[in-house]
Amino acid sequence: MKPGTVLCHALWTIGPDPDRNPPTVHTACKECDEKSPVGTDRAASDLWALRHSGRTGHRRYHECVSVDLITRPTHEEPTR
Ligand SMILES: [Zn+2]
Structure with a gap:
């Protein structure tokens, strides 16, 4: 960090991206x-x-879901 650097504490949130593609x-x-x-x-x-x-007799699976997310500062209005 160099002299003159400004630090800002802000809370951020994460949630579904309003412009997201359907979850896969x-x-x-x-x-x-x-x-x-x-x-x-x-x-x-x-x-x-x-x-x-x-077909195989295999019985254990892992379900993988992918959802687009977006982060933003809590004071910023959602884009939608
Ligand atoms: Zn298998």
Whole structure:
């Protein structure tokens, strides 16, 4: 830090980005490296896991959901 630097304490928040794309989801098998295609339809991801179980006997999965987020200072109005 050099002389003359101004520090400002501010509270920030994080939440869904109003300009976000729809959340995406995929299911990954925890017993092998296979995973469902990434998409916006959770039912399709679940169906992939059920079919994978029927085909392989694998029963443990990890659901991966991706949501766009945005941070902003609490004193700043949301853009929408
Ligand atoms: Zn598997």
